[in-house]
Amino acid sequence: MSIQIPTILLVGVFHISMEPDLVNKQKNNIEQVMNTLQTFQPTKIAVEKPYLIEEELDRNYQKYKRGDLLPGYDEVEQFGFPLASYFDHPRLYPVDDIVDMSSPSLNQVFEWAKEHQPDLFQEIIGVQSRLKEMENHSTLIDKLHYLNNPAYIAELQRVYMKLARVGDRQHQIGVRWLKQWHERDLAISANIARLVESDDRLLVIIGSDHLHLLHRFLSDSGDYHMVDSFDYLPR
Template identity: 30%
Template sequence: MKYFYIILKLSIVYVAILLVSCSKNIYRKEKKLPQVAVVGMLHFVSKNNTINQNFTDVKDIRRQQEIKDIVQSLKVYNPTKIAVERPYKSENELNNNYRNYLNGSYKLTAEETDQIAFRLAKELNHKRLFLVHSPVQYAFDSAVVFAKKNGQSYLIDSITKNAKQLAKEYDQIAEKKTIKEAIYYLNTHKAIDKNHYSYILLSQIGNKQNKIGAEAVGDWYKSNIKIFENIRQLIDSNSERVLVIYGQGHLKILNQLIKDTPELELIMINKYLK
C-alpha cells in the first residue's frame, strides 16, 4: 500500500509537469511573433566568391519572366519589410535608386536586389528597402597560404571541390529548368549544409600553435552575428514579416540565430517557392 501511494504521488507530479509544459507550448503557438524569412542566393552578378556559378544571365525574355514568377511567389509571404545585402553601400544609395525605379528613371541592373527586391517592394507598395549588410572580414587567403605551406592543401582542395559541386548543381537546375527552381535548391537543407561544410573544413586548417582556420571561421561567425543584429533591429512589432535577400553561404548561421531567438519565428522561404 505504501508503494501504491508513492507511485500515485509521482504520477500526479508527472501529470502536473506535463500539463504545465503543454500549456507553455500552447501559449507560444498562440502568441504572435515577428516572422523572418531569408532567401539564400548565389549572386546574379558574381563577385568575391571562392567559386562562382556559370549561370548569371537573367535579362533575356525567358529569364525575366521567371524572375517575375519569383516575385509573385514571394509576394504571397507578404513581407512588411524587405532587407538586402548588396550591391549598395548605403541605404541612401539603395533607396535613391529604388525611388528612381518607381518613377521610371532607373533601369534595373542584373543584381538580385534590383531584379527581385525592387520589383517585389513595388508590388507591395513599399516606400523603402533596408540594408542589413555587414562587411565580412576573415582571413581566408591567409589560411590558404598556411595550408599550402604546412601540408594541408588537401583541405583547400576539399573546400574548392565542395563549392564547385554546389555551383554546378545550381547551374544545371537554372539551365535545364528555371531560376526559381535553382533558388529553391539553394534554400534546401541539403544545399545549406553543403555550403556550410566548407567552413567546417576551413576551421581544420592550422596546428597546435596556430589555429588560423578556426580563427577565420570565428570571424565569419562574428560577421554573421552582426548581420543578424541588423535584421533583428528592423523588428518594430509582433506583426512584422521581414524578408531578407542574402548570400546563400550565410543561411546556416542566420537561420540558426533566428530560430534560436524566442522573440522571432523563422519562416523557411521554400514554403513559398514551390
C-alpha cells in the first residue's frame, strides 16, 4: 500500500508594493491568476510573513472575509486572502523567519566587490543585466511566468554563487551574507515541514528569490510531492 505524502506548490511572486500599477491597471490578470490557482485546491496556504505578525494577519484576513478590508498593495492580501476565502480556510500560515541580514548587508558585499574585485563585480552586474532583460514583460501574468521559469531561477542562482566569491580568505564577506540567506530559507522550509500533514495540498506564496533553495530543501527530504507552478498559472 502506497503511503500518502503532502503535495506542495511553490509559487514565486514579486513584492507588489514596489509595482502598484500592476494592481491598479490589471485587475483582470489577478482574477485569471486566482482562477488557475484555485484548480490546485489547496487545503492550506502559507505566506511570506513572520510569525510575529500572526495575530495581525489573522485579524486582517477575518476583516477581508467580512468585507471590511480592501486588499492593499501586498501579495498576501492580493493573492492569499482571496484564495483562502474562496476555500473558506480559517486562516493563512506565516512561514517566514526573522534573520538579521545586515552583518554584512548585501550592499556591503557589492561595495567590497566594486572596490576590491572589479572584474567579479562586472560579472555580477552582467548577470543582473540579463535578469533585467528577462524581466522585460508588460503584464502581471507574464511577470509571474518569468519569475517561476527554471531558466530565470537558474540565472538568479548564478548571482548568488558569484557573491560567494566576494572577499578573500580573511574576509569571507560574500559567504557570510549567503549564510544569512541560507539560514532564512532553511528556517522557512522547516516551518513548512512542521505545517503540512499527510493529506495536505499546501500552496506557498513566496518571493521568487526563495524558490531555488526552498525547492531544493523540500525536495531533498523526499517527504513531499512537489508540483510545477506552470501547471497552475494562466497560459
